[in-house]
Amino acid sequence: MSNPFKVLYYVNQFFGQVGGEEKAGIEPFYKEEKIGPAAGFEALLEGEGTVIGTLVCGDNYFNEHNKEAFAFIMDTIKAAKPDLVVTGPAFNAGRYGMACGEIAAKVTEELGIPTLTGMYAENPGLDTCVSKVIVVSTPDSAAGMRTALPTMAKIARKLAKGEELGAPEEEGYIPQGRRLTVFSDKRGSKRAVEMLLARLNNQAFETELPMPQFDRVDPALAIKDLSKATIALVTSGGIVPFGNPDRIQSASAQKWGKYDISAAAALKGGYFTIHGGYDPVYANETPDRVAPLDVMKTLEKEGVIGKVYDYFYTTTGTGTSVGNALTFGKEIGAELKAAGVDGVILTST
Amino acid sequence: MVKEIERYGIPIVHMSTITTISQAVGANRIVPTIAIPHPVGNPSIAGPGEEALRRDLVERAVKSLGTPVEDITIFD
Numbered sequence: 001m002s003n004p005f006k007v008l009y010y011v012n013q014f015f016g017q018v019g020g021e022e023k024a025g026i027e028p029f030y031k032e033e034k035i036g037p038a039a040g041f042e043a044l045l046e047g048e049g050t051v052i053g054t055l056v057c058g059d060n061y062f063n064e065h066n067k068e069a070f071a072f073i074m075d076t077i078k079a080a081k082p083d084l085v086v087t088g089p090a091f092n093a094g095r096y097g098m099a100c101g102e103i104a105a106k107v108t109e110e111l112g113i114p115t116l117t118g119m120y121a122e123n124p125g126l127d128t129c130v131s132k133v134i135v136v137s138t139p140d141s142a143a144g145m146r147t148a149l150p151t152m153a154k155i156a157r158k159l160a161k162g163e164e165l166g167a168p169e170e171e172g173y174i175p176q177g178r179r180l181t182v183f184s185d186k187r188g189s190k191r192a193v194e195m196l197l198a199r200l201n202n203q204a205f206e207t208e209l210p211m212p213q214f215d216r217v218d219p220a221l222a223i224k225d226l227s228k229a230t231i232a233l234v235t236s237g238g239i240v241p242f243g244n245p246d247r248i249q250s251a252s253a254q255k256w257g258k259y260d261i262s263a264a265a266a267l268k269g270g271y272f273t274i275h276g277g278y279d280p281v282y283a284n285e286t287p288d289r290v291a292p293l294d295v296m297k298t299l300e301k302e303g304v305i306g307k308v309y310d311y312f313y314t315t316t317g318t319g320t321s322v323g324n325a326l327t328f329g330k331e332i333g334a335e336l337k338a339a340g341v342d343g344v345i346l347t348s349t
Numbered sequence: 350m351v352k353e354i355e356r357y358g359i360p361i362v363h364m365s366t367i368t369t370i371s372q373a374v375g376a377n378r379i380v381p382t383i384a385i386p387h388p389v390g391n392p393s394i395a396g397p398g399e400e401a402l403r404r405d406l407v408e409r410a411v412k413s414l415g416t417p418v419e420d421i422t423i424f425d
Binding site for chain 1: 353354355358359360364365366367371373378386388399403407414415417418419420
């Protein structure tokens with residue numbers, strides 16, 4: 001092969017070695033260096049490609065100042081003219097996943113440069129890009145870097161050379177919802193009957209056309225008279241009483257808690273955050289900045305709403321599996337329903 | 350969590366900063382908020398300004414619960 005292909009890499013403040021949550025607000029910058037996973041990634045290209053530089057941006061900055069972040073990122077990429085842009089892998093980090101997904105999708109759509117990222121299948125960023133970009137399927141935490149990077153490097157080499165990729169399961173990327181024509185030595189009716197027989201015999205079979213999962217819930221009816229309504233406050237922002245009496249996890253929550261706030265005028269003074277996914281300074285100063293009990297109590301006093309429900313429900317959203325979140329929602333919802341709560345305000349960080 | 354609670358027929362509003370995530374998971378009533386570490390606050394205007402801001406956001410959330418919607422609706 002002639003010249004090695006040029007890769008531009010994108011990482012967040014953490015993988016960019018700037019810092020943790022306290023640095024999540026940093027503006028994007030670009031260095032003609034291999035920062036964080038970019039170095040290991042280049043080594044895995046075995047000389048076929050080279051990382052020409054790394055873009056770094058804080059997760060909060062990207063999501064809160066999307067336009068400004070994109071302006072810088074797109075200008076940098078246009079100027080650097082890479083052959084391939086790699087973002088992440090983001091594992092199950094939601095904000096990072098949004099950045100990796102949105103950047104990869106926009107670069108390939110607007111600049112026509114192939115892009116590649118990596119995520120855990122439950123990352124909310126997946127929806128932003130999976131139909132347009134190859135997303136390598138990774139484990140849910142950065143401990144999976146060792147398995148994610150080689151797969152990404154292998155696919156990167158194919159993308160850069162314009163080689164055709166194999167099926168998602170073979171190559172290790174997340175299915176894009178595309179249908180390709182493949183030739184089979186058995187006609188459809190025979191395959192269908194074989195599947196049916198396997199199913200009737202309780203044997204394993206694999207459908208050729210998995211149905212997409214559309215899980216939408218119809219909006220609940222509006223509250224007719226807010227001044228008579230009981231409203232509950234729920235948060236995934238990890239706000240708990242001082243000392244965290246129920247020991248709710250600071251990430252990948254296994255449980256939720258409920259606390260009697262019937263006599264409180266605000267959360268300030270009795271609560272703090274144990275959430276491991278954002279800078280806690282502001283929430284610890286005034287937890288009502290995350291779960292606005294103070295204003296809800298004022299609205300109750302003024303008669304705008306009938307009542308704030310006596311219990312406040314809380315858990316930590318960061319890294320929490322969709323499965324656990326479903327369970328928490330079911331359990332909390334059952335309690336609220338039984339208590340006759342009319343409406344819910346749920347805040348997320 | 351939002352979706353599972355709404356499945357009981359209780360109207361629920363999601364107050365979140367990254368509204369694209371909120372839409373992706375299927376919240377029907379969404380109020381966009383200020384920033385990830387302080388969704389309903391802004392320490393740079395701490396004091397009466399911040400209180401007014403929080404009140405505005407929460408009032409919007411409360412109103413959304415009293416507003417009929419048929420699909421994902423952002424109250425901004």
